[in-house]
Amino acid sequence: MPTLLAIQSSPRGDYSVSRKLTAQFIDDWKAQHSGETVVMRDLMKTELPFVDLPWIMGAFTPAEQHSPEIKKAIAISNDLIAELMAADHIVVGTSMYNYSIPAVLKAYIDHIVRVxxxxxxxxxxxxxxxxxxxxxxxxxxxxxxxxxxxxxVAISYLKLIFGFIGITDVNVVLAGGTSAIDKGETTLPQLIGQFEPAVADAVQA
Ligand SMILES: Cc1cc2nc3c(=O)[nH]c(=O)nc-3n(C[C@H](O)[C@H](O)[C@H](O)COP(=O)(O)O)c2cc1C
Known part of the structure; x- marks a missing residue:
């Protein structure tokens, strides 16, 4: 049974271009797979603490030695990794922030990259x-x-870090130019329509 893990990270709800295109990706993917499972991971609705000392102690010591505090700190990391391991295909919808990724997505990555x-x-x-x-x-x-x-840097970093944990079969949809919506030069539906073929191709790739 093929499983898609869909990770959303934009805080902009219905205004978000990455959320709408990722939703389209999910629809297209479902249409092409029978008996599929889609697991939604909305990082804006996930409690994602930053890495702290109990987390580090948990990540670098055997589970049998974990105190209740350490167990609690590392639990979200264990859950997110189990979710990732169970997926066949992962789609990450993200904004570019300051040429890189939003902090919430970096926090997610810090939880799933574990020695x-x-x-x-x-x-x-x-x-x-x-x-x-x-x-x-x-x-x-x-x-x-x-x-x-x-x-x-967003794409070069995401390719590097997912490649580091073994995910090297990667394709990218660059939905650039969303500032044209704010400038009144286009509309959200028009811009989404422009990238729909690229999303459909990404599902096939
Ligand atoms: C805090 C912040 C930082 C941003 N930094 C950049 C940037 O470095 N380069 C860029 O092209 N757009 C930047 N943008 C614009 C967003 O990438 C753009 O609004 C995008 O559509 C957001 O994704 P979303 O539509 O899925 O929410 C930034 C927006 C915000 C709110």
């Missing part, structure tokens, strides 16, 4: 056989090959 669990002590990725699609909404445009491409 001995998602990567080995010799730095081999342990999350194998999965596909990742990334849908990035940005105010500006960062076309591959254009002088602005290097500013898109």
């Amino acid at each position: 001995g669990v998602t990567f080995s002590p010799s730095y081999e990725g342990l999350v194998k056989g999965k596909k990742l699609s990334i849908i990035l909404a940005s105010g500006g445009v960062y076309t591959p090959g254009a002088p602005t491409e290097g500013y898109n």
Whole structure:
């Protein structure tokens, strides 16, 4: 039974381009898979503490030695990793913030990248056989090959860190130019329509 894990991170609800395109990705993916399961992980609705000392102690010591405080700190990490491991395909919908990813998505990544669990002590990725699609909404445009491409740290970082834990089959939808909506040069439905074919391609890839 194929499983899609859909991670949403924009705080903008119905105004969010990445949320709408990720929702379209889910619909397209469901249409192509029978008996499928879709697991929704909305990071804006998830309590995601930053890594703290009990968390670090939990990540670097055997579970049998964990105090109740450590168990509590590491529980969300265990849950998020189990969810990731159970997925065949992962779609991440994200905004570009300050040329990178929103802090909430970085907090998620800090929970799922764990030695001995998602990567080995010799730095081999342990999350194998999965596909990742990334849908990035940005105010500006960062076309591959254009002088602005290097500013898109969001995509280079996401590819690096998911590759590090073993997810190397990655495709990307760059939904750039969302600031045109704010300027009144286009509308949200028009912009979404512009990227729908790229989302459909990402489902197939
Ligand atoms: C705090 C903040 C930082 C942003 N930084 C950038 C940026 O560095 N580059 C850019 O092109 N757009 C930037 N934007 C614009 C967002 O990427 C854009 O509004 C995008 O559509 C947000 O994704 P969403 O529509 O899914 O919410 C920023 C927006 C906010 C609120």
